Amino acid sequence: MSTQKQLESIDQALMQLLQKRITLMQDSWKQTQSGTDDIEANRADSVHYQGLTQGLIQGSEQGTTTQGTTQGTTQGAEQGATYEALLHQHRIPLHLWNTLITECAAAASTAPPSVSSDCEESRCVVIVGGNGVMGRFLSDRLTLAGHTIRVLGRNDWDRADEILANVDLVLLSVPLHLTEDITRRVAPHLSPNTALADIASVKAPILQTMLAAHSGPVLGMHPMFGPGVDSFLAQKVVVCPGRQYDSFQWFLDAIAQDGGYLVTASAEEHDQIMVVVQAIRHFATLCLGIFLAREKIDINRSLEFASPLFRMELNIIGRLFAQDPALCSEIITASAERCQAIQRLASTCQEIADLFFKGNQAVILSEFDQAHQLFYQESARAFKESNYLINSLMSMIAADTMSG
């Protein structure tokens, strides 16, 4: 049998086993949740599953750090040890197994789309700007959930009445600086029963505009991710209620069903937190990229010397500079608060650089300690997650090197 045929037969068998494992985890989890079955037995399984997975992950991903202590149960630790012996016997790296179990649990955490489309009423959705990256993502996910999608693109305004007639939901998925104008342009075409939502990254002024322009259900939304994502799995979606929140329940359920995590907030809280999550992050990444360009660094040679974290940073910088510069500027300067915050960050950098220049070690230590207090509570999780991603990045580089 050729290598190719052997690979194919192994892969078929692997897929069947993986499907079984995912279904088993899903059933066991559902039973624990619904409490219809023998609860004690299932709880024991759940504890075991947790101990087994976490024991292994802690063993490999946290093993060589000095952070935190292993928190698994003794039972979990013992079962972890048995699994480690089995893996060693089969010469399977611990990280390979950790990723396999992690990915199976993630798959088990979302119900297969075909189930949801059976039990949900099909709705009609218009996506304004549906040809953009986010528009296409939303269209794909809602179609998979069994809903009907129409697109209103930039050249479709003469057919707006026709496209926007008899729809359950209109989603505005257009550039930030156009959102308010397009809200006012869309609203006159809507029936008072049609629900209106947007996905722009600034919420307070846009929510006000939507509420003023449309008398029906209104919702501000902000999916906290960009291009390159497969599904809503574990992605945060901020939801700012405007009017008649219940009209959006089926839509929010579809997102949750696809794995999304809904976070409800006032538009004001959203906008305040985005100063850091968006403006500061973009500004810091932008400055680093511009600095590296000014220093004329050799990216390829730097990559040969790169630590995993430096490589991740370079990748994040690379993503930003492949974007539309106007979008990047817009995110950084979308509000007066954002402009003031980036000024404060720039001052902080200058201050810290001066402290190092003057060798003022005592003040640096005190600043370090204050930040340490803020981040300490999260450091065990930060190490666990980043170690897992570092090991995954290394595997990806090794696999790419092998395949040419």
Add this chain to the structure above:
Amino acid sequence: MSTQKQLESIDQALMQLLQKRITLMQDSWKQTQSGTDDIEANRADSVHYQGLTQGLIQGSEQGTTTQGTTQGTTQGAEQGATYEALLHQHRIPLHLWNTLITECAAAASTAPPSVSSDCEESRCVVIVGGNGVMGRFLSDRLTLAGHTIRVLGRNDWDRADEILANVDLVLLSVPLHLTEDITRRVAPHLSPNTALADIASVKAPILQTMLAAHSGPVLGMHPMFGPGVDSFLAQKVVVCPGRQYDSFQWFLDAIAQDGGYLVTASAEEHDQIMVVVQAIRHFATLCLGIFLAREKIDINRSLEFASPLFRMELNIIGRLFAQDPALCSEIITASAERCQAIQRLASTCQEIADLFFKGNQAVILSEFDQAHQLFYQESARAFKESNYLINSLMSMIAADTMSG
């Protein structure tokens, strides 16, 4: 059969199949390399393997970006489509399969340790500072490769003659600011045949000190990674030859055998590139963390709103502030070049913030464009790698949510 027993039997079967798949990939790859077998047939397999994996990865990880075009062969794309249909049929997420194939290829790229220990001569190594995190990592990996390790800790100096007698290699794995002193303290105990190497993050002055203090083989080394790593897999190790390079061949082979990528450079080039890879990265992360602490942001609430990239940044910041602040300061200020570079970065941040404040869009666009020119060549890789890690992070969060 209980859920637990069913899981165990599935996992046993999975491990056997994974072992087969890894061995098959390894054999096929070795045959292609050595050219002892039917080369044409193996090349075809290799092309196929590549097309199949990359087709899938491009489909899922790059599918929704607008960056680049799919570069797989038509053959690869077709086979990718067949696999996609199979995965859909088994309800297995594309990213689960991509990680599985990636991890198998990574495992196949390194020979199992037991093979290497059979064919290598066992050496005797002393690790000075062998009780530290890096010391223990080096000790573990060299032990696994079949070598004998002794440790010279801070309380062992009265037995230094005994510990350092008849050894092939002495590895200095001590804090940066102690490395030169300890070099001078160790050297008088060494025979001229003993090889001496260090792993400090500054190379030029330390290499000079080692060459002056020891008349035998000398090598400067810098493993480009920190705690939390399982093996040398795909990790960069910078190597700066000092004297009698051949004496280190067995040692460098052991690192390469464990998956490490050796990068040879002069101590001066290493130190120059580290200004960016280490000092600038640490300084930028430090400033962001201090800024967030000054702004008194609520980390937990921010995480609820976090995009994947913001979460990754927070994790990188969290790692830094769990470190020893002295180590962090040392890395930032280890040389005059580093102190000057962080001043230039701080000035750049201030300049860019001022440009935004004044609304000087033209200059911002021109700066953006220059950085775009630098990073454009790497953007396809940056998207592919970061999308893969984003999807892996999402799976990890979903799995953690499910298990508790």
